[in-house]
């Protein structure tokens with residue numbers, strides 16, 4: 228019987244990169260973000276790579292996977308991932324209420340560490356079969372170009388902290404110069420979008436809300452639509468608004484908002500899925516989520532209640548196979564697939580692009596934080612966002628090659644950090660003393 232190559236080595240390399248003081252309901256991004264890389268080597272000398280969220284717990288969980296991965300055939304990747312799935316974190320601690328929380332104790336209930344192993348094994352299998360990963364997922368390649376979304380953030384003034392944020396004021400690139408500066412007004416958000424459009428060609432934008440009072444953020448949405456009338460624009464306050472507020476803020480935005488992402492969450496004893504269903508009924512807006520349909524059980528209830536139209540099935544939360552599987556179901560049921568993201572390196576950029584290339588139907592432009600990290604690539608020829616799209620070529624596997632010098636530097640940075648876990652309250656407390664997360668109050672409203 229023909230055999231596929233066996234895995235002979237698995238490395239887990241935690242890495243860190245630099246970030247802006249970007250604002251969300253959960254606080255302010257710190258100066259660094261962390262990720263974990265998985266590097267697998269097979270017996271014919273190929274290297275397969277995966278990337279997942281950072282932090283010591285995830286690194287430890289991946290380390291503990293080694294005995295279940297090394298020695299396995301790459302062709303058996305589904306069983307390997309299945310064995311890891313049953314041994315890794317369960318969603319038992321996730322109350323399923325769609326509450327935003329970005330520190331590790333919340334994120335770990337949705338992040339699937341085994342997705343990094345799955346990705347690295349698919350990368351190896353693709354190299355062995357001389358096929359790109361998108362051909363190994365679902366019904367194979369569905370498109371050659373993946374439309375990406377320009378992810379707009381309010382950015383606070385890093386000079387109000389003594390944290391070591393990067394300063395790129397001297398960069399020759401207008402976007403790089405801008406991205407580390409304070410941007411808190413509608414005018415600044417418009418400048419951000421225009422600068423991003425020029426550099427990356429985006430025609431789709433999303434503003435991360437949950438920062439200022441909703442009506443202030445809607446001013447920015449209107450200003451964006453005025454400046455970019457052809458663009459598709461949406462807002463994501465991560466469930467911060469009450470149902471009444473969400474309805475009042477957005478009911479007159481037909482023709483301005485393409486869709487609303489997690490506009491409201493659980494309240495008054497009603498679940499987030501019930502509330503989002505009422506929001507949809509009241510406004511007739513399309514609704515997207517990465518908060519209330521993060522696994523199959525939540526998805527069942529979200530669909531039963533018709534709470535959402537677009538599921539942002541991040542492959543780091545669903546695995547690559549899971550994300551494409553839900554893309555197929557969504558397409559068959561007349562619903563829409565997209566992907567959520569957090570800060571990431573260029574291995575994850577390849578993951579998003581390969582999944583989206585295999586997702587059938589009319590998918591929504593894919594989220595990425597890469598524009599905030601662009602220039603910190605860990606691969607030799609990172610995927611590029613040009614004219615608003617990523618072209619997915621025919622290179623085998625993920626089609627990337629790690630630059631081990633850059634990986635070593637990113638690892639060194641990680642090791643130099645006093646804390647490896649994300650906690651957006653730390654930077655936030657420079658702006659508001661003793662600030663604490665409140666799922667119902669925008670972070671600067673206290």
Ligand SMILES: O=C([O-])C(=O)C[C@H](O)[C@@H](O)C(=O)[O-]
Nearest residue numbers: 251435463517567568569570
């Ligand atoms: O769409 C979303 O909800 C996200 O992108 C989640 C996070 O809030 C993201 O903005 C982040 O990591 O800061």
Ligand SMILES: [Mg+2]
Nearest residue numbers: 463488489517
């Ligand atoms: Mg979201």
